[in-house]
Amino acid sequence: MGGWLAWLVLLASLALPGQPALAEYGDVVLNRRSEKEGMRPVIFSHWFHRIRFQCKVCHQELGFKMRVGSNDVRMADIINGKFCGMCHNGDVAWGPDRCDLCHSGKRGLPTGIYGGHETSGPGRW
Amino acid sequence: MRNLYTAMILASLMGLVATAQADTKGKAIYEKACASCHNTGIANAPKLNDSADWAPRLRKGGMDGLYHSALEGTPMGMPRKGGFLDLPDADVKAAVDYMVGKLPAKVVSVASAPSAKPAQAAPVAATQAAPAPQAAAKPAAPTVNSFNRLMKPAGARNAPPAEDGIHDPENDGTLALQHPQQAYTGLPKSNAGNRVNWVASLNEKKITPRWDRVDPAAEAVVMDLDIVREVKGTMPDVLYPHKAHTEILDCSNCHPALFEPQKGANKLSMAAIMMGQQCGVCHGKVAFPISECRNCHSQKKAAPTKVADKP
Numbered sequence: 001m002g003g004w005l006a007w008l009v010l011l012a013s014l015a016l017p018g019q020p021a022l023a024e025y026g027d028v029v030l031n032r033r034s035e036k037e038g039m040r041p042v043i044f045s046h047w048f049h050r051i052r053f054q055c056k057v058c059h060q061e062l063g064f065k066m067r068v069g070s071n072d073v074r075m076a077d078i079i080n081g082k083f084c085g086m087c088h089n090g091d092v093a094w095g096p097d098r099c100d101l102c103h104s105g106k107r108g109l110p111t112g113i114y115g116g117h118e119t120s121g122p123g124r125w
Numbered sequence: 126m127r128n129l130y131t132a133m134i135l136a137s138l139m140g141l142v143a144t145a146q147a148d149t150k151g152k153a154i155y156e157k158a159c160a161s162c163h164n165t166g167i168a169n170a171p172k173l174n175d176s177a178d179w180a181p182r183l184r185k186g187g188m189d190g191l192y193h194s195a196l197e198g199t200p201m202g203m204p205r206k207g208g209f210l211d212l213p214d215a216d217v218k219a220a221v222d223y224m225v226g227k228l229p230a231k232v233v234s235v236a237s238a239p240s241a242k243p244a245q246a247a248p249v250a251a252t253q254a255a256p257a258p259q260a261a262a263k264p265a266a267p268t269v270n271s272f273n274r275l276m277k278p279a280g281a282r283n284a285p286p287a288e289d290g291i292h293d294p295e296n297d298g299t300l301a302l303q304h305p306q307q308a309y310t311g312l313p314k315s316n317a318g319n320r321v322n323w324v325a326s327l328n329e330k331k332i333t334p335r336w337d338r339v340d341p342a343a344e345a346v347v348m349d350l351d352i353v354r355e356v357k358g359t360m361p362d363v364l365y366p367h368k369a370h371t372e373i374l375d376c377s378n379c380h381p382a383l384f385e386p387q388k389g390a391n392k393l394s395m396a397a398i399m400m401g402q403q404c405g406v407c408h409g410k411v412a413f414p415i416s417e418c419r420n421c422h423s424q425k426k427a428a429p430t431k432v433a434d435k436p
Contacts (some may be wrong), residue, residue, distance in 0.1 A: 010419055022281055022290040024305050025318040026411040029291060046411045047319050051308055054334045054345065061338050066383075066406050087338060100298030101360040105291055113410050114291055 023115035030073065031111045034103060037075075041105030064087050068113050151223025156218045158207040163224065170203065173224055176232045183233065186224065196222050198280040210310050282320055283309060317414050324369055334373075347371045353424055354393065362424035 009034050026046030026060045034041045049058065062083060071083070078085035078098050087093045094101060155163070155173075160248060162170040163325040167230040171178035195217050198205040200388070206212050207220075225233060287294040298391070312332065313325035326332045337343035352365040370379070383406060391403075398405035398415060409415050 022202050022284045022288065024283065024289060025414075027289075027291060040296060045302075045434060047305055047321075048303060048308065048413075050323065050334060052334055053330050053338070054343070054373045056266055056375040056378065057335065057338050066378060068401075068410070078272060092339065094252050098298070100296050100300075101301060104286070104293060104296045104299045104302065106293045 013111070025115040027114045029105055029109045029111055029114060031105065031109055032072070033074070034105075035107060040103040040107060041103045041109050041111075042102045044102075051054070069111065149228065150216070151221075151226070154212065154220040155223050158217075159213065159220055159224070162207075171224075174227050176228055179225070179228055180232050183225070187372045188221075191221050191225065192218050200419060204279055205306060210306055301369075315413065317416050318412075323413075327372065345372050348376075356422065361422045362419070362426060363421045364424045365421070398404035 024045060024047050028044040028046070029041050030044060031041035039084065058067055064083065073083045076097070077083050081089060084102075085096060088102075089095055090097075160173075163173050166172040166175070166178070171182060177381045182194075186193065194203055196206060196214060200368065206217050211255050232389070284290075285304045285306070286292040286299050286302040292299045309319070309321050311330065313322040314320055315322040323332075327334070335341055348367045350367040354363040354368070356362050376386075383403060384391050395402055397403050397413075398408065401409065404421075405415070413420055
């Protein structure tokens with residue numbers, strides 16, 4: 001009986017996608033550490049940044065690897081001027097004291113790239 | 126006494142003039158922004174002068190509902206402000222007033238709130254009166270069985286941060302973030318991804334992203350070399366432009382981790398790309414998605430030799 005119920009819950013969770021696919025193409029949720037540390041997940045918007053900077057600035061100068069999940073960004077690094085902190089230092093962009101501008105995601109969102117519905121799963125092909 | 130009469134007549138005349146001005150303004154806005162769909166009912170838009178189209182909508186949300194739909198767009202396909210994002214709210218409302226004013230009196234009076242004024246006054250009254258219940262003004266949720274559930278309906282594209290499903294609307298910072306539609310105003314459009322053609326935006330200098338973190342004058346080292354890859358199947362061959370890529374990326378972003386910088390050394394496959402390897406590291410996530418086949422498969426193949434032509 002318990003097993004049956006578990007299957008039902010599993011099926012229900014598969015059938016109801018948690019989030020509506022309304023996120024902007026290329027939005028990234030970073031939640032490897034945020035919620036464990038009591039903060040909202042971080043949302044990085046590619047569209048917002050690519051209007052202002054070429055891809056190369058972050059993916060070469062700042063040292064962000066291109067593959068999803070391959071960047072382990074810690075708040076201490078940012079405050080010390082690495083990764084996001086190379087620009088988010090109150091000089092080029094807002095500083096790390098403006099927590100709620102980056103830590104703005106809904107609680108419980110898993111890390112990953114959002115809004116990319118065109119390649120998001122085997123159902124597509 | 127006579128002065129009083131004159132004043133009254135003048136006042137009523139001024140009132141008429143004001144209404145007439147509002148009407149002509151609404152008409153002008155309508156013709157500029159709304160007519161292309163609302164004249165003929167494209168994409169199920171309620172047609173001008175068609176009571177049957179307008180009555181259910183008026184009954185549902187009243188004038189406030191209509192204003193909300195016009196300003197914020199609907200999942201049915203109405204774009205925000207009819208796609209003219211730089212129109213002031215008042216102008217959009219004037220256009221709605223104009224469209225509703227064209228309907229017969231009884232449609233409007235049945236539909237408007239219990240405190241229904243005479244029909245002609247209803248649109249104006251609604252703007253000044255207390256707002257209708259908020260629940261009625263909210264647009265309907267996106268329908269599950271819309272034409273293609275994998276594609277966002279027009280009203281659901283480029284949602285503002287607070288409504289995009291990943292930002293927390295209760296977070297104060299969320300409200301301070303830029304609205305994508307505001308950032309995209311005036312940029313060339315595309316049919317996928319952010320619905321913005323980023324390459325064209327850059328080429329037309331509609332956006333001028335910085336090449337260097339701090340130096341605004343630094344310029345990219347562009348390499349203009351096209352690579353044509355022959356494709357086995359029936360699809361056109363692939364033309365890979367180094368130019369469009371080096372304008373925004375550094376060589377080390379792709380070489381050597383994703384692609385060996387040597388002719389013939391890389392075996393590419395669509396399956397790997399769909400799994401997020403090779404081109405799929407960016408295409409399908411931030412660069413235009415792989416649904417846009419012909420952006421890459423752009424080189425027409427030479428016509429095959431017919432058997433009869435052979436010696």
